[in-house]
Amino acid sequence: MALNDQMIENEQAETSTPKQPTPVATPTAPAAKRPLGAFGRFMRNGKAVFGLSILLAFTLVGIFAPVIAPGNPSAFVARPNQPPSREHWFGTTGQGQDVFKQTVWGTRISLGVGFAVGFLVTLFGLVIGMTAGYFGGRVDDILSLITNIVLVIPGLPLLVTIAAFLPPGPITIMLVLSFTSWAWNARVFRSQTLSLREKDFVSASLVSGESSAYIIFREILPNMTSLVAAAYLSSTLYGIGAQAGLEFLGLGNVSLVSWGTLLYWAGNNAGLLTGAWWTFVPAGLCIALVAFALAMVNYAMDEITNPRLRAEKETARVLKESSLRNSRATPVIRQATPSAE
Numbered sequence: 001m002a003l004n005d006q007m008i009e010n011e012q013a014e015t016s017t018p019k020q021p022t023p024v025a026t027p028t029a030p031a032a033k034r035p036l037g038a039f040g041r042f043m044r045n046g047k048a049v050f051g052l053s054i055l056l057a058f059t060l061v062g063i064f065a066p067v068i069a070p071g072n073p074s075a076f077v078a079r080p081n082q083p084p085s086r087e088h089w090f091g092t093t094g095q096g097q098d099v100f101k102q103t104v105w106g107t108r109i110s111l112g113v114g115f116a117v118g119f120l121v122t123l124f125g126l127v128i129g130m131t132a133g134y135f136g137g138r139v140d141d142i143l144s145l146i147t148n149i150v151l152v153i154p155g156l157p158l159l160v161t162i163a164a165f166l167p168p169g170p171i172t173i174m175l176v177l178s179f180t181s182w183a184w185n186a187r188v189f190r191s192q193t194l195s196l197r198e199k200d201f202v203s204a205s206l207v208s209g210e211s212s213a214y215i216i217f218r219e220i221l222p223n224m225t226s227l228v229a230a231a232y233l234s235s236t237l238y239g240i241g242a243q244a245g246l247e248f249l250g251l252g253n254v255s256l257v258s259w260g261t262l263l264y265w266a267g268n269n270a271g272l273l274t275g276a277w278w279t280f281v282p283a284g285l286c287i288a289l290v291a292f293a294l295a296m297v298n299y300a301m302d303e304i305t306n307p308r309l310r311a312e313k314e315t316a317r318v319l320k321e322s323s324l325r326n327s328r329a330t331p332v333i334r335q336a337t338p339s340a341e
Contacts, residue, residue, distance in 0.1 A: 041304050051295070062107035074255075076096040090103060102257050106258040113174050117238070118235040121185060125186040125189055128189075129189030132190045147183045150180070151187070170253070176246075177238075189231075240290055259284075263284065
């Protein structure tokens with residue numbers, strides 16, 4: 001009887017004391033990443049880093065040309081059309097000049113003219129396009145007429161005609177390219193300004209009594225930063241290629257050393273016919289590499305500033321990360337039911 005009473009007391013104690021559930025380790029959510037700014041996204045873009053690295057390398061070569069290839073690049077150092085060797089890494093030209101030294105020193109003029117053309121073309125197009133788009137009316141009609149006239153004139157014949165009647169040299173080529181190439185950028189900037197001038201922040205600036213110049217360059221222009229950067233990169237790419245083309249045709253100062261004059265003398269000395277590939281391949285390869293780098297940076301700018309491309313890239317990244325995770329279901333712990341004895 002005492003044994004039965006003790007068993008009943010134990011059963012009552014077990015039922016009255018609730019069982020503590022077994023703690024289950026729950027995975028902690030990863031810490032939220034701090035959103036990156038435009039500069040951070042740009043520096044994490046592979047195309048941007050690759051393109052900027054190439055441009056930086058060529059810029060350093062142009063700056064430190066006297067250190068990398070000391071001496072006069074136009075000096076006659078060996079017999080003409082010698083192939084690459086230890087003494088002359090890129091061989092010699094048809095006149096006996098060192099191709100490596102000329103390629104290094106030619107970086108200065110070619111990149112300088114290209115960057116200057118990009119800046120001037122973008123500046124002219126920006127001022128004319130934004131002025132026409134903001135003021136409208138008769139101002140827009142006159143500036144649009146001038147822009148359309150420049151657009152319909154064939155570019156290459158106009159370049160050749162103007163460059164032939166001016167003193168040859170890098171400054172002449174820079175001014176000619178800038179004068180004949182701003183119209184397309186002006187059309188793009190005009191259309192964007194027409195869209196932005198209807199926004200509320202422009203109306204607020206007008207009501208507050210701000211000047212037109214303040215509204216154009218302090219209110220509208222910051223919203224076109226990505227478009228201006230893309231126009232500058234495209235114009236720089238055009239400037240480098242067009243300058244080399246004009247100098248290849250003999251419309252530049254062939255006594256100066258640049259990538260274009262290297263191609264001119266290679267063609268003038270029949271480098272292709274004689275098999276002296278080293279006289280024109282280095283300059284052509286440099287132009288191609290710089291153009292490729294500018295295109296990579298331009299594509300990166302488009303990916304970062306274009307909302308549709310940025311959303312597609314983010315979606316692809318999320319899907320890729322989710323596919324790499326373990327897709328097994330979360331295990332569920334069930335309480336074991338006592339087996340009937």
